[in-house]
Amino acid sequence: MNATTSDIQTTRTICGYCGVGCSLDLMTRDNRIIAVHPAFDGPANEGALCVKGQFAYDYVHHPDRLSHPLVRDGEGRLRQASWEEALDRAAQGFMDVQQKHGRHAVYGVASGRTPSEANYMMQKFIRVGFGTNYIDNCSRA
Amino acid sequence: MSNPLADMEKPDVIFCIGTNMTEAHPVAATRLKKALARGAKMIVADPRRIRLAEMADLYLPIRVGSDTALLLGMAHVIVREGLADPGFIATRTEGYDELVDHLQEKTPEWAASITGVPAALIEEAAILYGSSDRAAIYYTLGITEHICGVENVQSLCNLALLTGNFGREGTGVNPMRGQNNIQGAGDSGALPNNYAGFQAVDDAANQAKFEKAYGRRVDLEKGITKVTALEQCGDRIFGMLIDGENTVVSDPDQEHCIHALKSLEHLVVIDIFLTETAELADVVLPAASWAETDGHFVNTERRIQRVRKAVDSPGEARPDWWIIGQIARRMGMSGFDYDSPVPIFNELCALSPIYNGIDWDLAESGQYQWPIPYRGHPGTPRLHEGAFINGRGKFSFTDYRDPAETIDEDYPLWLTTGRRLESYHTRTQTGRSEGINELLPEETLEVHPGDAARYGLREGGWARMSSRRGAVDVRVETTRRSPQGTVFASFSFADVPINVLTGSGYDPITHTAELKVCPVHVEPIAEKAQLAAD
Numbered sequence: 001m002n003a004t005t006s007d008i009q010t011t012r013t014i015c016g017y018c019g020v021g022c023s024l025d026l027m028t029r030d031n032r033i034i035a036v037h038p039a040f041d042g043p044a045n046e047g048a049l050c051v052k053g054q055f056a057y058d059y060v061h062h063p064d065r066l067s068h069p070l071v072r073d074g075e076g077r078l079r080q081a082s083w084e085e086a087l088d089r090a091a092q093g094f095m096d097v098q099q100k101h102g103r104h105a106v107y108g109v110a111s112g113r114t115p116s117e118a119n120y121m122m123q124k125f126i127r128v129g130f131g132t133n134y135i136d137n138c139s140r141a
Numbered sequence: 142m143s144n145p146l147a148d149m150e151k152p153d154v155i156f157c158i159g160t161n162m163t164e165a166h167p168v169a170a171t172r173l174k175k176a177l178a179r180g181a182k183m184i185v186a187d188p189r190r191i192r193l194a195e196m197a198d199l200y201l202p203i204r205v206g207s208d209t210a211l212l213l214g215m216a217h218v219i220v221r222e223g224l225a226d227p228g229f230i231a232t233r234t235e236g237y238d239e240l241v242d243h244l245q246e247k248t249p250e251w252a253a254s255i256t257g258v259p260a261a262l263i264e265e266a267a268i269l270y271g272s273s274d275r276a277a278i279y280y281t282l283g284i285t286e287h288i289c290g291v292e293n294v295q296s297l298c299n300l301a302l303l304t305g306n307f308g309r310e311g312t313g314v315n316p317m318r319g320q321n322n323i324q325g326a327g328d329s330g331a332l333p334n335n336y337a338g339f340q341a342v343d344d345a346a347n348q349a350k351f352e353k354a355y356g357r358r359v360d361l362e363k364g365i366t367k368v369t370a371l372e373q374c375g376d377r378i379f380g381m382l383i384d385g386e387n388t389v390v391s392d393p394d395q396e397h398c399i400h401a402l403k404s405l406e407h408l409v410v411i412d413i414f415l416t417e418t419a420e421l422a423d424v425v426l427p428a429a430s431w432a433e434t435d436g437h438f439v440n441t442e443r444r445i446q447r448v449r450k451a452v453d454s455p456g457e458a459r460p461d462w463w464i465i466g467q468i469a470r471r472m473g474m475s476g477f478d479y480d481s482p483v484p485i486f487n488e489l490c491a492l493s494p495i496y497n498g499i500d501w502d503l504a505e506s507g508q509y510q511w512p513i514p515y516r517g518h519p520g521t522p523r524l525h526e527g528a529f530i531n532g533r534g535k536f537s538f539t540d541y542r543d544p545a546e547t548i549d550e551d552y553p554l555w556l557t558t559g560r561r562l563e564s565y566h567t568r569t570q571t572g573r574s575e576g577i578n579e580l581l582p583e584e585t586l587e588v589h590p591g592d593a594a595r596y597g598l599r600e601g602g603w604a605r606m607s608s609r610r611g612a613v614d615v616r617v618e619t620t621r622r623s624p625q626g627t628v629f630a631s632f633s634f635a636d637v638p639i640n641v642l643t644g645s646g647y648d649p650i651t652h653t654a655e656l657k658v659c660p661v662h663v664e665p666i667a668e669k670a671q672l673a674a675d
Binding site: 016017032033086089116118127 | 146147165166167168169171317318319320321322323324325326327328329330331332333334336337342351355356357358359360362363364365366367368370377378379380381382383384385386388391406407409412413414415419420422423424425426427428430431432433434435436437438439440441442444445446447448449450451452453454455456457458459460461462464465466467468469471472474475476477482485486488489507508562563565569570571572573574575576577580651652653654
């Protein structure tokens with residue numbers, strides 16, 4: 001390895017776009033993605049990637065990324081908040097809805113974009129929290 | 142998919158229906174190209190002359206929403222021509238005699254009268270599919286996003302059952318899944334009818350199993366689907382937690398959707414951007430993105446693969462699993478004391494028979510395709526080898542019915558919606574990618590030159606397109622890719638919100654919206670109207 005590439009890290013992961021599940025290597029330096037390399041030993045893609053998987057990763061570092069929790073203030077605007085405040089607000093809101101309207105008044109929508117661990121947590125949150133099966137993911141639309 | 146991706150290089154005959162694979166699943170399509178180079182034949186049924194159609198040996202230009210009729214007509218021909226596989230039918234299926242009766246009147250001429258495809262082409266397709274040793278079916282949302290999505294899939298299964306095209310290399314009925322982890326979302330139990338591992342919630346034994354695991358008894362009744370939940374917002378549903386879905390842009394009937402979310406007392410959205418949906422929330426929680434999180438995605442061939450964190454999240458963004466666990470803990474729930482995704486995945490594996498054979502460490506290799514029922518099991522790349530899981534394969538007695546709305550004097554054109562190669566869904570990600578924006582800067586409406594002349598539209602000019610639910614303004618692209626009488630647009634661009642128009646109906650079983658069919662009216666306009674400030 002020469003001096004120009006020695007500070008580049010390689011992380012093997014799976015493309016985040018469609019359901020084919022192409023393996024790729026994220027090339028990173030200074031905590032930023034600088035390139036994507038297709039994985040030739042990837043079982044789904046065997047070295048191929050499409051235009052999205054190969055090039056459409058710059059959204060990760062886009063200035064529009066949410067970097068702080070937001071809560072709606074008294075005037076109806078979203079403002080920055082601490083995790084403490086935002087999580088308390090999120091939890092309290094669900095408890096209030098349940099108390100007022102019953103346990104079948106809360107619904108969870110999980111994501112086909114997040115890892116399975118997030119989906120498992122979403123369904124467990126609804127089933128343990130409310131004793132209902134009021135959970136779905138985005139596969140119907 | 143019933144068969145692994147590697148099998149896509151192996152069929153003698155490929156039948157693609159309702160799948161624009163070169164644009165929506167480009168890397169999978171490269172495997173079909175390899176099969177074609179090897180000499181495989183390909184049948185493509187699609188309303189539009191997509192790139193796959195150009196590559197096909199036989200292209201069936203079906204009218205949108207007429208798939209069931211085409212497939213019944215093909216089944217009729219397979220039976221009539223003696224191309225059914227008697228050995229497979231005798232040992233692996235049930236209901237064949239009833240099916241033969243049912244197909245009696247589903248002649249290719251009958252199918253031609255509905256689909257618009259000449260009877261001779263339907264016969265040719267059926268004979269090609271039915272006489273090959275290894276025939277494989279591939280489909281995507283062009284089959285499922287209809288009021289008859291279930292019948293469409295059942296009709297495809299009929300063809301594979303009739304001809305013994307299950308459980309062997311290069312065969313099968315193979316849905317191409319659209320999102321990186323939509324398979325994993327279902328596997329993990331994020332469904333109103335199933336616990337993790339597709340264990341039915343209305344089975345008392347499963348209820349008892351999860352009561353023991355979770356310390357809480359969950360309803361024996363199935364939950365409602367998201368479609369129903371959105372209908373009940375402000376009426377019976379008052380609180381919603383949405384993780385990583387831009388519901389407002391992706392779902393049908395946008396006006397209804399926005400109204401539903403606004404009528405909630407409490408909406409919490411977890412996402413990586415302030416999407417159109419997050420803008421309606423009471424609390425927005427910033428999530429780690431794909432490159433910033435550890436976990437698993439399950440692909441279209443049921444392969445469980447590790448996703449690895451490569452960079453830190455911006456600011457205070459955190460992984461979804463952590464955020465959901467924190468809300469749960471603040472509500473006093475027990476069983477949410479996870480300090481990493483590892484125990485979460487291990488719990489999912491332990492509770493799911495299809496994942497019982499693996500855990501976080503074993504999944505590292507990415508070699509497993511479920512079901513992996515026990516430790517030491519190699520996984521199951523190909524389903525239905527030797528036997529079906531539930532005994533015999535049942536023939537379905539499907540029938541054609543019209544889409545929820547059909548064209549008439551007021552709405553004389555069929556609109557069908559779909560994807561484009563360069564953009565992904567609602568463009569929250571690809572719309573923030575510089576190169577992609579250069580490749581595909583704006584949405585256009587595909588219109589056949591004959592329709593353009595008829596409705597006074599010109600290439601590059603603006604059209605106002607209306608349905609029974611709303612109107613959008615979109616730039617016109619004249620092309621023969623869409624047939625006369627049918628126009629096409631993607632729903633990806635929030636400034637051309639095509640889903641303002643859609644939402645005419647839903648499949649009664651799956652509640653999947655009929656996003657592929659929507660009668661519309663188009664008219665030329667001088668300039669695009671400004672979007673309302675709200």
